[in-house]
Amino acid sequence: MKEKSKILLSLFLISWTLFSVFLLITYGSQYIGKSYFDSNSFKGNLENFKSEIGRYVLEPFDVEEAKKQITVTKEEIEYHRNYYGSLTDQVENIKYQYQERIEQAADDPELKELLLHERDQKIEDIKKNFQDDSHVEEKIRQQKEAIIHRYAVLENENKKAFLDEYNYFAYSLRNIETGETFQSGDVNAEAVFKENFGDKNSYLVVNSSRTISPNEYDYTIMKPEMTIEGKVSRYEGTIIIPKSMMQNTQFKEDYQVFMTVKIILYSIWATSLLAIVGVMTVAKPSFRDFLFENRLKEYFLKMPIDLRIAATLFAIMITSLIFDITGNFIRFNYYYMNHEWIQIGIHLAIDLVLIYIFTSISILGALWTWESVNNEENIKYEWKRSLAYRLSDGIQDLFLSRSIGIQALAILTVAFLAGFGLAIVFIEPIFLLVYAILFIFIALPALILFLRNAGYLNRIMKQTKDMAEGRLTREVQVKGKSPLAQHAQNLNELQEGVRKSLSEQAKSERLKTELITNVSHDLRTPLTSIITYTDLLKNPNITEDERKRYIEILENKSHRLKTLIEDLFEVSKMSSGNVELKKERIDLTQLLQQAIGEHKEAFEKANLDLRVMLPNEPLYAYVDGQKWWRVIDNLIVNALKYSLEGTRVYITLKKVDSVAELAVKNIANYELGDNVEELTERFKRADESRHTEGSGLGLAIAQSIVDMHNGKLRISVDGDLFKVVVTVTAE
Structure with missing residues (x-):
């Protein structure tokens, strides 16, 4: 097998295996050794059935029992009595309500008499409310009874809906306290699902308590809810779903989906085992095989290390996302596509190609990145080429002057917010006025500051270039107290320092020339005398007095030369710092x-x-x-x-x-x-x-x-x- 084909096959088999492992981790616990009746979907449906059969069948709402539990407290009486205000307020309000109608009925004595009688009855009823607690209590009790009756009607309607919705269940349940039995359907029929209660199993527990909420018209009742205390009953028996009723269930489509997905997942997991065998036998790749040299690898390694890591992590993230999307499609989407198998096949093929591509990129990216940092020397080299290193280096340089760093960050922030605000204005033009105010008072001053500093920087750079070319006659203009102005001042000081340095250099050259001349003169003078008088001593015709005088002169000149040399040696030692x-x-x-x-x-x-x-x-x-x-x-x-x-x-x-x-x-x-x-x-x-x-x-x-x-x-x-x-x- 060719090297390239071997690597491609290995990557495909590894991609398929990784996808299978993802499905195993994500869905294995839901499908391996499980049936549809173990699924959360069915369990939720079953719990809803058990709750509602207890509510509507086993322990239905008892109107009379609820009425017996009606209570009226002193607080409720006072609340009802004063709901519309004090006695005088309510009487005045009734009179006001009838006044206009009575005046309009002045020409009809009979109608006027009826309105007066009706008004007086209401006023009398209000007075009685403030005089007799039992009168108010009876009113409240009647209102609560009306609420109970409305609730009972609603319960009956819900019971009918429940029986229609869950007609595929058969059950036989007995109250272990009363012995009363409730049965529907044949619980001995062949069942696809069955649950027993009692004996070794837990009982079906039903709580008949109710909480009744009044509607919007029951506003004169103090408490917004009524609690009807019931009893807790235990039931034994059986609940089943007969096989014959499967076509009538509301979850038949879910059942089919579950079984189909289970077959697909089992097939994928089985083929992944074959893929593992293929990797270990047919492809049999080594670690070095994946590090083969190619143009793609060459381009990849030219990228900075952190960009490579980011690209690899992004590929891994996309791979995980495609795994998840494909897994969800296998579980659900084929059902919603109305069993269009061609569309399903095309969709899965595209997903599998994307899985192969991005998994391969993730694997190769990780291996190639690891190869480039497998020792300390490579790590240092890659770090210095990284974007993070350049960024940190740039940030450090930016904040060498804290003022410049803060100004730069502020201008960048304003520029970003200005662009972001402009995008918001395009989406919601209503913000145009706010944006215009912020732009004029914040963004525009920041822009002017930036342009002014940029112009000033260009001027400084031009004059710095003049300095570099030796034109030191013109000082850089210092404007304000900004860091750029301080920089201009430093350049002026540098320019002055260069002038002084050139002057000192000229002086040093002059002194050096004088030093050579003076050393030569001071050393040559005694040396010349020594040579001259030595030659004179060679003359055999000189007198003894002359000889003594010449020798004395030679001695003096020798001491003079020795002193010069010793002084020169001493000052040289002192200048070099070698004297202790x-x-x-x-x-x-x-x-x-x-x-x-x-x-x-x-x-x-x-x-x-x-x-x-x-x-x-x-x-x-x-x-x-x-x-x-x-x-x-x-x-x-x-x-x-x-x-x-x-x-x-x-x-x-x-x-x-x-x-x-x-x-x-x-x-x-x-x-x-x-x-x-x-x-x-x-x-x-x-x-x-x-x-x-x-x-x-x-x-x-x-x-x-x-x-x-x-x-x-x-x-x-x-x-x-x-x-x-x-x-x-x-x-």
């Missing part, structure tokens, strides 16, 4: 005094007047003592080298709030220019000609050390006044 601090509690006042003491003589030789202001008590801070000494030393040396001869140098240490502040001020011997912040860059000096000694790394090293201590180093210039302020957290 060993913080301890240090007295900054004492540390500064020691540093000043080492350079005091140098200041005197340089003809500089050093002015120092220290606190009167120790000023402690948690710093790395060695590194902080380097900061102080670099600042003092910087002032020593670059101060104008004959000027004062001010060094101040004080506590300001919670920080220790070290300030060094001097008059520069070179013009400083405007970019003082660049002085902390590596190899940057105020002496652009680089005639002074030094590496150009002093302030850069100090800046790095201060940063590592979470402190601040600030440089300011006022003309030739140069000032450095260092702050660090004090104890």
